[in-house]
Amino acid sequence: MSTLGDFRKDFDILTNGDYVYFDNAATSQRPRQVLDAVSTFYKERNANPLRGLYDWSMWATESYEDSRAVVADFLGGVSTEEVIFTRNTTESLNLVAYSYGLDTVKEGDEIVISVMEHHSNILPWQMVARKRGAKLVYMEPDEEGTITREEYESKITDKTKIVAIGHVSNVMGVTNPVKEIAAYAHSKGATVVVDGAQSAPHMKIDVRELGADFFAFSGHKMMAPMGIGVLYGRKDFLLNMSPFLTGGEMIEYVTREDATYAELPHKFEAGTVNAGDAVGLAEAIKYLRNVGYDNIEEQEIKLTKKLMEGLSKLPYVKIYGSKDPKKHCGIVTFTIDGVHPHDISSVLNDDHVCIRAGHHCAQPLMQFIGAGSTARASLYFYNTEEEVDIFLEKIAKVREVMGYGA
């Protein structure tokens, strides 16, 4: 506990004022070490990477590629050729859909996703299905938010070409049985795409153990800057895929009519790369390891338990997903009878408590659970029990502010 308190001091935005920040599933905060690493890159090593034949450019290249090696290790010791830097999870998933999905999926094939997906893991597959005349099939969770074996075995069939699944739901917080789903999908000859946006900040990732052929995540939800994300792809897939974007830095030879492409992973990184933020991501990964996944999980469970217990005492609050705080990954989605989630969020903001309200970019799930929109508190390891107390105290007053008797 004292050690976590020390880590909190690295986040100026958390310690400089009296705001309680419970929107970590949308984006995390960044510690000084990450901000300094980015700043140092630009102050001391910046030039266009992968191009220049002078020291600064070579240093920039070295920083960028060293960051890639840190990410490759973070994903369970994969090859650096399998790590593609993107802007974020959305871009990573679009890359797979355009460069792999469109070439693989044919008329009559099926793509299986879940109704819990974030829009970024729905729309690219809607696009592929529409363009190729394929069918998009949705797996549905039970009341606890779990996709059961019966469910995925009934939806994944010999027709399935791609299974795209979120590792952790950004609304329910539930961790999906990705390893089991991936094994079954592979037995049916399908390719497995995992959206790791909500899992990478909270748990140890080993993409091969998970059975992911592709794994996408964003840096900004795990303390790195906004605008740097990653796509892991199995080398045998990436080698056969066409580039997503074309232009500079992804070519080998270019003639007036034609071009040959650069080797992996540069084939998928067109244009000047975001080396500064890649450095920030590597620093964030180092920081995450320094905190330790065990400590992160322990603190998140402790806070989630306290928060859920507090909310459960209010008869007019409904919590979505599992009753077990351990199955929430720090995410607690709820509604208050008679109060629209946007009003909850505005009233809490008046008390300097930041939570998300709306559809959380998961409208099919909102329709499935029968809520037009919901409120969501999402925690990270740097949050404290005192903050949960403040949140609960303010939440208990929302209905009164909204004109219902105290």
Added chain:
Amino acid sequence: MELKQLYREIVNEHNLHPMYKGKLENPDLVLRGVNPSCGDDITLQLKIKDGVITEGMYEGSGCAISQASVDMMVDQIIGKSKEEALKLAATFMGMVKGEITDEETLEILDEAAALQDVSHMPARVKCAVLGWHTMQEMLEHPEKANDSV
């Protein structure tokens, strides 16, 4: 006005005890207005005789600000000509966008002027203008606002 005060003194009354929520028999104009990003969803119904709004009701759901705003709006526009109603809409939208601050100009909005502080809450502007925007749309493009919605 502080947000909580705004809720307590103005918004809650109209949200919890709306005056004009319900279905209007044989309306001349009906139009649905939606804020897709937050789920505010209203259907505004007006009766118009000789260019004057004689009756108005709305159905729907959404946050308190969106619902209270449309309730106050309907109260304001009944008995007004289309032109007067459109002028009110323009004034209201100017107010919540922070473009009109002059008190004398805002006077015509009567109670709806209480929502002026929404101009300091950019995330809530679209909630406050939903009803007004829908009314403006149906008066300017009556062909879109038929009963079949």
